[in-house]
Amino acid sequence: MIVAIDNEPIREWAQLRTKIASTPPGETIQLQVVRDGREREVRVKLEALDSNQVASATPDGGGSSDDTDGAGGRDAELDAEARSLVEDLGLSLTDLSDLTEELRARARVGEDVEGVLVTSVTETSKTYRQGLRPGDVITQIQGEAVNSPETAGRVLLSLNQRGEEAILLRIQRQGQRLFIAIDF
Secondary structure, rough: EEEOOOOOOOHHHHHHHHHHHHOOOOOEEEEEEEEOEEEEEEEEOOOOOOOHHOOOOOOOOOOOOOOOOOOOOOHHHHHHHHHHHHHHHEEEEHHHHHHHHHHHOOOOOOOOOEEEEEEOOOOOHHHHHHHOOOOEEEEEOOOOOOOOHHHHHHHHHHHHHHHHEEEEEEEEEEOOEEEEEEEE
16 A cells, blocks of 8 residues: 655655656656555656556546536536536636647647637736646546537536546647646
8 A cells, every 4th residue: 555655745646646747757756555465665766657557547437417407507507507617617618529620730739639728827827827828639538538619618527526626637738648637
């Protein structure tokens, strides 16, 4: 069992996931582990994660809901809450289908890439300080694929309502795939 990374205690799975995801490939970290009742220290060099190794980290397998209880009012309310949360994170998102071929080429976003384009990030926001930039394409949030600003907002809202303290974003930046951990 991992109990600390670089002498920083790990109390929850989310802390471990966030710490690993926010450490660049190639860096060496020190893990404090408990095995057979004894604490040991292990040095580990992190490597980039191959896209074929990615698995969903969403515990319930989804973040959005189509339950409307027979009325569209609840959906509209959820969408408004989701948009508000995205704004509170300092983000402005755009559907990739709205991009011209020229803009896709400039951002090095292939036709096969699905996700949402980050069109702006407030420079004073936590999201900006933690590494998200305009031009990034968010392809997954906490392991769940997103293909529209509405879907991204609903996934974020669901995670926030469940009490998640941090989220893991899978992004594409200038043709490279990266992970970024963001605190709520």
